Amino acid sequence: MAPALQTQGLVKQFGGIIATNDVTLTVEKGARHALIGPNGAGKTTVINLLTGVLRPTAGRIVLEGRDITDLEAYKRVGLGLARTFQINQLFADLTPLETIGLAVSERMQLGRQWWRLPGSKPVVIEESVDILNRFGLTDAMNERTATLPYGKQRLLEIALAIACRPNVLLLDEPAAGVPEAERHGILDAVAALPSDVTVLLIEHDMDIVFSFADRISVLVNGELFVEGTPEEVAQDPRVKAVYLGEEAHDA
Amino acid sequence: MSALASLPPKPLVATAAASLASRARWKPAEIAFWLATVASIFLLPSKHLILTEIAILGLFALSLDLILGYAGIVSLGHAAFFGFGAYAAGILAKYGIIKEPVLALLASGVLAAALGFVTSFLVLRGSDLTRLMVTLGVALVLREIANQLDITGGADGLQGVVMEPILGHFPFDMFGRTAYIYSLVTLFVLFLIARRIVNSPFGLSLRSIKGNPLRAAAIGIHVNGRLVTIYTIAAAYAGIAGALLTQSTQFASLSVLDFERSADVMLIVIIGGTGYLYGGLIGAVLFKLVQDYLANVNPQYWQFWLGLILVMMIMFGRVYGAIMAALIFAICTWTRLPFMQSIVFTLVVLAVLGIARPQILAVTSRITERAAAIQTRLRARLARKPAER
Numbered sequence: 001m002a003p004a005l006q007t008q009g010l011v012k013q014f015g016g017i018i019a020t021n022d023v024t025l026t027v028e029k030g031a032r033h034a035l036i037g038p039n040g041a042g043k044t045t046v047i048n049l050l051t052g053v054l055r056p057t058a059g060r061i062v063l064e065g066r067d068i069t070d071l072e073a074y075k076r077v078g079l080g081l082a083r084t085f086q087i088n089q090l091f092a093d094l095t096p097l098e099t100i101g102l103a104v105s106e107r108m109q110l111g112r113q114w115w116r117l118p119g120s121k122p123v124v125i126e127e128s129v130d131i132l133n134r135f136g137l138t139d140a141m142n143e144r145t146a147t148l149p150y151g152k153q154r155l156l157e158i159a160l161a162i163a164c165r166p167n168v169l170l171l172d173e174p175a176a177g178v179p180e181a182e183r184h185g186i187l188d189a190v191a192a193l194p195s196d197v198t199v200l201l202i203e204h205d206m207d208i209v210f211s212f213a214d215r216i217s218v219l220v221n222g223e224l225f226v227e228g229t230p231e232e233v234a235q236d237p238r239v240k241a242v243y244l245g246e247e248a249h250d251a
Numbered sequence: 252m253s254a255l256a257s258l259p260p261k262p263l264v265a266t267a268a269a270s271l272a273s274r275a276r277w278k279p280a281e282i283a284f285w286l287a288t289v290a291s292i293f294l295l296p297s298k299h300l301i302l303t304e305i306a307i308l309g310l311f312a313l314s315l316d317l318i319l320g321y322a323g324i325v326s327l328g329h330a331a332f333f334g335f336g337a338y339a340a341g342i343l344a345k346y347g348i349i350k351e352p353v354l355a356l357l358a359s360g361v362l363a364a365a366l367g368f369v370t371s372f373l374v375l376r377g378s379d380l381t382r383l384m385v386t387l388g389v390a391l392v393l394r395e396i397a398n399q400l401d402i403t404g405g406a407d408g409l410q411g412v413v414m415e416p417i418l419g420h421f422p423f424d425m426f427g428r429t430a431y432i433y434s435l436v437t438l439f440v441l442f443l444i445a446r447r448i449v450n451s452p453f454g455l456s457l458r459s460i461k462g463n464p465l466r467a468a469a470i471g472i473h474v475n476g477r478l479v480t481i482y483t484i485a486a487a488y489a490g491i492a493g494a495l496l497t498q499s500t501q502f503a504s505l506s507v508l509d510f511e512r513s514a515d516v517m518l519i520v521i522i523g524g525t526g527y528l529y530g531g532l533i534g535a536v537l538f539k540l541v542q543d544y545l546a547n548v549n550p551q552y553w554q555f556w557l558g559l560i561l562v563m564m565i566m567f568g569r570v571y572g573a574i575m576a577a578l579i580f581a582i583c584t585w586t587r588l589p590f591m592q593s594i595v596f597t598l599v600v601l602a603v604l605g606i607a608r609p610q611i612l613a614v615t616s617r618i619t620e621r622a623a624a625i626q627t628r629l630r631a632r633l634a635r636k637p638a639e640r
């Protein structure tokens with residue numbers, strides 16, 4: 001069985017900066033895989049390459065056995081690859097209901113229909129409300145997204161990716177910027193993701209990473225540094241050095 | 252996450268369906284608007300010429316709103332499609348290619364759509380500035396082509412266009428009554444279609460692209476495909492507007508491709524507001540009325556006052572800006588200030604207003620808040636009344 005997602009020798013150069021350096025990564029089907037690393041290590045760049053927001057300077061990307069390196073971003077979504085963003089990328093003027101309804105109807109190939117009114121397809125509504133319900137967003141479903149509290153926007157960010165019904169889901173720091181009191185809502189949502197969905201999670205909070213992941217890759221300066229089970233990574237002296245070094249640096 | 256396994260409650264689904272549908276429901280103000288246009292046919296028979304112009308301009312602005320208000324595509328060359336449709340209708344009629352006006356109108360729309368489709372690929376990428384330049388360039392090129400060709404009549408314009416009766420039954424009359432009704436019906440039909448489009452899932456996807464193209468692509472939307480589609484549709488609308496102008500005036504000149512026409516329609520949509528379809532229509536009415544009024548009282552300098560209105564609207568918002576511009580104009584007119592002094596006076600006032608802009612904006616936003624509060628209180632009281640009785 002082909003792995004869910006694979007990269008071979010992925011390189012991304014921005015002018016002189018090498019943001020991604022020869023990354024060969026395998027994410028197994030159904031895995032809970034975490035991608036960690038210090039700030040500026042190139043984690044988001046990897047996600048952008050995987051999803052087609054950026055084109056790699058070199059290397060290949062394979063999704064469930066199919067080479068998607070040259071595929072446009074929107075087509076990858078159709079093949080079951082969805083993501084969330086580190087910084088919210090929502091539709092400020094739409095309501096959560098419209099937002100999720102849009103994603104659901106696009107997935108059902110109804111998005112080009114120009115003669116039908118939204119809300120006239122019961123399957124779309126039912127599924128949209130179901131997703132909003134799962135993320136505790138039904139109370140706010142008719143508010144403008146821009147007016148929602150940040151924690152709710154963060155939930156919508158994940159719900160929107162789920163509405164694409166992905167086989168492989170890439171989460172870029174889902175809890176970033178969420179105050180401590182609202183964090184558990186996000187963590188519950190991540191923990192409750194369907195088990196048949198393969199998840200690649202980027203996260204700085206080590207408690208979240210170690211409670212979630214069954215496999216961890218460490219990225220430093222754009223390069224894959226260490227990869228293994230949480231135990232192996234936790235005990236790796238090089239990883240400790242990087243993180244201790246960072247903490248010392250931050251302090 | 253305890254509700255994970257359970258299905259959403261039925262009433263919630265019904266509420267959701269209702270709230271999605273509510274956006275597309277006809278509001279009383281809309282119905283009133285269209286009844287007023289029908290009434291204008293009978294109540295303002297002497298104004299049919301200018302009303303026809305307004306209807307055509309409104310359709311043209313509606314076209315721009317489709318790309319600007321719903322897809323976020325700015326254009327300074329929208330007259331390209333208007334002019335293309337105008338010449339197409341003229342040539343079709345003059346050379347007897349399609350004699351029946353409605354068919355010719357549709358054909359002109361299709362031709363303009365083809366031009367829109369081809370040029371849409373130029374506006375897909377790039378910032379607002381590149382889009383402004385590209386659209387401007389396309390219109391300039393087209394104007395020069397029309398200037399050089401024989402079939403368009405060059406600088407003399409397309410003369411000798413004679414229109415057959417509409418559908419073979421309704422001849423164009425010299426008072427412009429047929430032309431006005433014909434323009435209104437066309438506007439209304441195209442408005443209905445546009446209304447359907449913007450309220451559809453396709454329209455929703457356009458709004459999402461306008462809001463955040465990155466995320467739209469990340470949920471599987473073919474952003475470029477949608478932009479090409481709406482640009483093509485908008486081009487057809489503009490082409491039909493242009494064709495209406497030719498058919499109702501039986502003449503087409505280079506002015507249909509003028510930069511000024513592109514700039515005016517942009518102005519109209521900004522005055523009326525984007526993204527709710529009526530902006531272009533209301534903007535067209537206001538623009539023509541103000542233009543007409545100013546050109547009457549101040550024939551040489553009316554553009555100065557139009558410019559002032561625009562500046563004020565951008566600086567202080569649509570309503571307050573218009574009021575302030577009207578006040579300045581009123582002061583200059585009542586005191587019979589000569590034009591040069593008016594300019595000096597206006598510039599001084601503008602400078603003062605510009606410096607005091609933050610303070611003025613604070614005041615106006617407080618007024619708006621107060622007004623909104625009063626409105627909700629009134630509405631609540633009105634809603635309570637019947638129960639108390």
Ligand SMILES: Nc1ncnc2c1ncn2[C@@H]1O[C@H](COP(=O)(O)OP(=O)(O)OP(=O)(O)O)[C@@H](O)[C@H]1O
Pocket residue numbers: 014017019037038039040041042043044045046086
């Ligand atoms: N579009 C871009 N153009 C130029 N440089 C970029 C671009 N995107 C990222 N970079 C650079 O690439 C490097 C990696 O950035 P990236 O955002 O991938 O890091 P990250 O691991 O996600 O960091 P963080 O934990 O802070 O989110 C950084 O040096 C960044 O400045």
Ligand SMILES: [Mg+2]
Pocket residue numbers: 043044045086
């Ligand atoms: Mg990042």
